[in-house]
Amino acid sequence: MRNNHVISVLAKKRSRNLKIMGALSLISFIFFAYLPGESQDVTFNFVLGDEWVIIQSWIIGSKIGAYSFSALSVLFLALAFLQARKGKKLGASALAYCLSVFIAFMCWAAAGAAISVTGLLQGGLFLAIPLVFGSLSGLICERSGVINIAIEGQLLAGAFAAGVVGSLTQNVWAGLLVAPLAGALISLLLATFAIKYAVDQVILGFVINVLVIGLTSFASQRILTTDAARWNSSPIFSTIQIPILSKIPLVGPIFFSQTIIVYMLYVIVAIIQITLFKSKWGLRMRAVGELPVAAESVGIDVNKVRFRNVLIAGLVAGLGGAFFTVGSSGAFSRQMTAGMGFIALAALIFGKWTPLGAVAAALLFGFADQLRTVLSITGTPIPSEFMVMVPYIVTIIAVSGFVGKVRAPASDGIPYKRGGSH
């Protein structure tokens, strides 16, 4: 009975998703292909440097491109429909569908211009780096049952510490070393008040952000700007070309021509994905986040596990903060994280509180941001302000359950008292 119910809910969700996809294809046909006036050539470039194989640029008329890729999207939609009827998952065909609609969109948005696809993807990854670090910090906290709105503060603290220490020592490694510690310090504040004093975690995270923004801005104004040569001129990491891999066409320049911080990120993502689902640490984390009473009944000290994990989360976000200073610009400026912590939170939620989901969402948001920059240079019919809104809008859609309901860990944000009453 229950099983049938689950299946029917899934089928319902699928049929709704298919309807949304159909509507999108229609929009694609009308707005990207039919309505625009004259067709102009769009050029897609794929080469950035000295890759082994030089992929030829691809030039296509904007109208013909939009028409063909809208048509292709309908084809993938039909495929998805057939799969749905057999009760299979839509993964691959849905992805191909999204890609076709996106290319149709690009034909319209970039009509008459040249787009460097490799550059676009590379820039997208660059912008996504702090988002990935931030969302992983949020993931570790929230999977353990502590809401983390303070990602912004953790990133900012990491950026500040790395910038200042990097400047004073003129050593990037010293900066990279203190950044996680600064993030963990913010986590210590979060953990103490959330776990020990059971303060509402949303309020707490909000206040911690104000505190960190205040302290770093104050120090920046009072100390850093008075003697910038001494306090605010950190050297930065140079990019490391990974031999062989960095020469792979398309993939190489995007993933394997980055700074050490990005390579560390790859490792951290892999570690978190594996340990969360395959290790004792991960099992305990999920246990105290979902059903702390059960965890305690088998002898786990719930609050100790939570405390430790919040600190680890701070380390991760702090390291991400280093990206802003020693990883890219070198100098710290006031509020330089510019709300990235909140987009990271959005990525975590949009990624349904899973590591790979959060990473994918962060990459998507970073890509959307880069696309906005690129399109605002080439000129496009959509105002750039609306493109900035994309991550925020999709997050609202996600939490409203329009495209598959997202669910937070069951005990996320609820302080735990021994014995299970809260």
Add this chain to the structure above:
Amino acid sequence: MKHIAKKAVLPLIAFGLALFVGGLVIGFTDSRVLSKIGAPISFLKTFASTVGNAYLALFQGAIYDPNLAEGHSFLTGFYPLSQTVVNAAPLMLCGLSVAIAFKAGLFNIGAQGQFIFGAIGASYVGFHYELPIFIHVIVAITAAIVLSALWGGFVGLLKAKTGAHEVIVTIMLNYIAANFLLWILGTSNFLRPGRLDPLAPPVKDTARLPRIFGENYSVNVGIFISIFVALLFWLLLNRSTWGFKTRAVGANSSAARTAGISVQRITIGTMLIAGGLSGLAGAIHILGFQYELTSDAAGSFGFDAITVALLGRGGPVGVVLASLLFAGLRVGGTTMQANVQVPVEIVLVIQALVVLFIAAPGLIARYVKIKNLESGQEMASKGWNG
């Protein structure tokens, strides 16, 4: 009276502690102080004078500056206070917006976005239409309230119908509103003739809120409107059925549902009102003080409002006093930065610390022995799924 005094104990201790920590931050980042670190006595002297001067400048910038009164009447020295009051009015309304949501168990982080829509509505009616005096103000304020109430009510609707958490939705909506403001300022409807930068035309004289103490002081009737709304807030919550239901939902939503109260309706209604209050704040700020819409029209009112509501313990009296305090800190902080070169951001630190100390009464109770210290938590921790 005794009840109110007891309620004020915790905020006062918290504020004192925050000022103390803020003083440490100011002192230990001062180069003159640090240069004397070898000699304890002159170190302490310089430390005290640095911090003292900073806080004196803060006070003079926020309340009374004797230098301004020199050669004029004694009252001229109160010019800073008038600036504080002008800024307190919108802050008060945003604080009430956050506070009313607290009462229903909702956390409205979206005051900033709601303020922006209020400011857009008031500004557009203010500069675009020709209307008789008085009526123009009413229409502009109504437009602001309607727009922002819809913006806020949308959050309530989503929460009631789909369970989408209001914190996540309001955070996202703030960014959407800020970008919407940037966009609309660039459209031909909002561009000031002859200008290309994002700056709307000034609102017409007929739409401006009258000033109370003459043209030299920007104090306007906005402060009366705000205090009147605070009074209404109290009446609505404590003397109406709707207020009773709201408090019931806030205290325990499942119990309220069992008792036959429509939690959905309360959630939507509360967010409509919360949005409208923040929008009214935006209208008062534009029609009473700024007169023109800019990309930075909302400043940080919507965010400061959260600390105001927390410091004010969610009650109207507390919110009124807290908004005056934080507006004073903001206004005075700017003067402090100009006069003694202590960056205004120290105000953010003090603000955050006050709220942190209040939210964790256990922390203060460990060091200060007070009987029956009332908990400063305005809502129980419920988590994302609550």
